[in-house]
Amino acid sequence: MPAVTVVCRQATLEDVEPLYLMIEEYARRAIMLPRSREVLRRQIDNFVVAEEDGRVIGCGSLCLLGPDLVEIRSLGIMEGNQGKGVGSKLVDRLIELAIEQGIPKIIALTYEVSFFVKNGFTVVPMDVFPEKVWTDCIHCPKRDRCDEIAVLKIIG
Secondary structure, three states: OOOOOEEEEEOOHHHHHHHHHHHHHHHHOOOOOOOOHHHHHHOHHHEEEEEEOOEEEEEEEEEEEEOOEEEEEEEEEOOOOOOOOHHHHHHHHHHHHHHHOOOOEEEEEEOOHHHHHHOOOEEEOHHHOHHHHHHOHHHOOOOOOOOOEEEEEEOO
């Protein structure tokens, strides 16, 4: 059987349902914030997907937080596809998009610190990013007991 290549590409409206189902599974496990189908439709241009043999197996998005700062969000891999480098391919593509937009700082809030460190990010204090805190964290149910770790990559 020939090896199947994973391709990272811009998400389209046809990807809303697989994105929704993948993100919903992570949200059920309290690993990721849920996204409604409507939100996904509105924000589809911010998403990239990893596709293998015509099937979406991973996703991630960029959210602009300021003129020099984006956040990687909704980074997830379908069950059974972890450990194959799919997440790193998605992060690489998201970094390329940030570079194309001229944005030098990329953050993520994560439980998978070692993954991001392996991909060139550094652990930083959460309060370094007031843009994130005032944009999203203020509305989060975990805001007073956040257990995610902030990581940063500076391009350049």
